[in-house]
Amino acid sequence: MFKRAIRMVEALGWTTLGCLIIALMIPAISGCGSAAYGRLESDPEAAAVFSKNQVFPDYTYYYSGFQTVPYGIIGIDNKYRLRSNLWKRIDMNPVLLNQLTYRMQNVYSLNPRGSWILDPDGRRVGIWYSSQFQTKVEFRKDNQIIVLTPKSPDLSGPL
Numbered sequence: 001m002f003k004r005a006i007r008m009v010e011a012l013g014w015t016t017l018g019c020l021i022i023a024l025m026i027p028a029i030s031g032c033g034s035a036a037y038g039r040l041e042s043d044p045e046a047a048a049v050f051s052k053n054q055v056f057p058d059y060t061y062y063y064s065g066f067q068t069v070p071y072g073i074i075g076i077d078n079k080y081r082l083r084s085n086l087w088k089r090i091d092m093n094p095v096l097l098n099q100l101t102y103r104m105q106n107v108y109s110l111n112p113r114g115s116w117i118l119d120p121d122g123r124r125v126g127i128w129y130s131s132q133f134q135t136k137v138e139f140r141k142d143n144q145i146i147v148l149t150p151k152s153p154d155l156s157g158p159l
Contacts, residue, residue, distance in 0.1 A: 038137035038145075040115040040128055047114030050101050050129045053094040059126065061092035064149035069103045072130030072150040074117065080125055080145045087149060101129065108153040117147065 048054075050073075055061070058078050064087055065071030075092070076082050090096070104112050110131035117126030117137055125145065128135070132150035139145055 036120040036139040038117060038119045038125070038139060040134055040137065041118050042113055042115045042133060044114075046116050046127055047129075049127060050097065050112075050114050053098045053101075055092050055094055055097055056127070061090050062087035063090050063100065064088070064130075065152060069107045070100055071104075071152050072112075072128065072132065073097075073100060073104075074126055074128050074147055076117070076126040076145060076147075077124075080143045083140065083144045083146050084149070087147065104129075104131075110153055117145075 049056075056075055059075035060078055060082070061073065061075045062082060062084075063070035063073050067088070067090070074082075074087065101112070104110070108131065112129050112131045113133055115128040115133070116124045117128055119125050119139060126147070128147075130150040131153060135150065136148045137145065
């Protein structure tokens with residue numbers, strides 16, 4: 001049977017076989033592209049929200065890492081539901097936000113940055129604060145959002 005397949009390929013030509021394989025793969029690959037992606041947009045206004053300890057009442061807040069010294073803080077508009085077991089919900093208030101941002105800046109000796117979390121159409125759906133400046137933001141059906149957590153800061157120091 002294998003020899004028969006080789007003869008068929010030789011008769012059709014390798015180029016034709018390659019085109020056939022690609023044509024068969026397109027439907028399988030196109031099904032994978034159904035997710036909609038957002039992004040982070042670094043903005044001094046978003047950073048000012050954290051430096052002024054502003055908490056949006058229509059946002060739900062989460063932290064990543066340690067509650068006392070998080071790797072990142074996000075606020076997600078209540079129109080969306082965060083899908084993640086890694087982000088931990090926190091009842092945010094201005095005093096707590098001040099404590100967390102102070103610790104992030106001073107314990108890790110990094111410069112966290114504020115960014116807006118944008119949907120695929122560029123609308124603001126949340127806010128991000130972390131020393132990591134990019135992450136994956138994915139939107140699913142039923143207003144579900146996935147925001148990957150920031151990596152832990154490198155605390156190993158110089159070798």
